[in-house]
Amino acid sequence: MIQALLLSALVAGALSCGLPTYLPQLPRVVGGQDAVPNSWPWQVSLQYSSSGEWRHTCGGSLVANNWVLTAAHCISSSRTYRVVLGRHSLSTEEAGSVTIMVSKLVVHEDWNSSQLSKGNDIALLKLASPVSLNDKVQLACLPPAGSILPNNYACYVTGWGRLQTNGALPDILQQGRLLVVDYATCSSSGWWGSTVKTNMVCAGGDGVISSCNGDSGGPLNCRAANGQWEVHGVVSFGSSLGCNYYHKPSVFTRVSNYIDWINSVIANN
Numbered sequence: 714m715i716q717a718l719l720l721s722a723l724v725a726g727a728l729s730c731g732l733p734t735y736l737p738q739l740p741r742v743v744g745g746q747d748a749v750p751n752s753w754p755w756q757v758s759l760q761y762s763s764s765g766e767w768r769h770t771c772g773g774s775l776v777a778n779n780w781v782l783t784a785a786h787c788i789s790s791s792r793t794y795r796v797v798l799g800r801h802s803l804s805t806e807e808a809g810s811v812t813i814m815v816s817k818l819v820v821h822e823d824w825n826s827s828q829l830s831k832g833n834d835i836a837l838l839k840l841a842s843p844v845s846l847n848d849k850v851q852l853a854c855l856p857p858a859g860s861i862l863p864n865n866y867a868c869y870v871t872g873w874g875r876l877q878t879n880g881a882l883p884d885i886l887q888q889g890r891l892l893v894v895d896y897a898t899c900s901s902s903g904w905w906g907s908t909v910k911t912n913m914v915c916a917g918g919d920g921v922i923s924s925c926n927g928d929s930g931g932p933l934n935c936r937a938a939n940g941q942w943e944v945h946g947v948v949s950f951g952s953s954l955g956c957n958y959y960h961k962p963s964v965f966t967r968v969s970n971y972i973d974w975i976n977s978v979i980a981n982n
């Protein structure tokens with residue numbers, strides 16, 4: 714019990730999380746741009762092995778020194794995965810960057826890939842060995858259970874995914890400022906309607922910038938009042954009409970709905 718409490722304190726990250734050594738640049742304008750190197754130090758590249766090569770497939774967030782949070786739809790149980798941490802350019806072997814194999818895949822039990830709109834698009838990946846935290850590899854904070862961000866709260870989506878429909882895959886980590894669209898708005902007709910559930914967060918939909926496919930599983934980073942960055946969302950889906958379609962914001966798994974699940978998976982694996 715004491716161990717479980719201690720563990721949840723570590724995971725919830727009251728201690729050291731969400732405080733990058735290299736501060737991100739936070740433009741007030743909406744738009745995608747190269748991140749400051751290593752300014753989102755919990756961002757990982759999830760890669761799978763395919764005919765002898767490792768391919769970037771999704772993003773993820775380091776939430777404990779041996780656990781990465783990502784999206785269930787990123788995971789195929791038949792594949793072999795690794796994560797690359799502390800990276801800025803995917804194609805460059807950077808000093809301080811670490812690569813670790815994934816030893817266990819835990820996909821949410823209520824995830825059903827034929828029912829994306831039911832949500833539960835969340836998974837945890839256990840690393841084969843704990844990573845040593847350094848100035849480029851740090852933990853994300855998780856939000857308090859049940860917390861809901863207000864409409865228009867500014868957050869940042871990060872990843873190596875396309876920032877434009879059918880655009881090229883960037884080599885440098887990208888960030889994009891997205892404003893939260895509250896559930897009442899996002900679930901209204903003309904927006905996502907009933908496709909969006911309360912276990913999701915919407916952000917974007919201004920028709921200018923959004924996350925795209927390659928960002929799947931990556932974080933929606935939102936700064937709390939105390940200055941710590943919390944991962945409020947896991948990139949889940951967007952509009953088939955395009956990455957940045959007007960009134961079709963990116964949809965994220967709402968992490969604050971899954972705090973108990975995250976803590977129990979980590980405690981029991």
Ligand SMILES: *[C@@H]1O[C@H](CO)[C@@H](O)[C@H](O)[C@H]1NC(C)=O
Pocket residue numbers: 825826827828
């Ligand atoms: C997943 O959803 C499909 C389509 O609705 C359904 O036929 C199937 O039984 C579901 N699978 C599970 C494991 O619930």
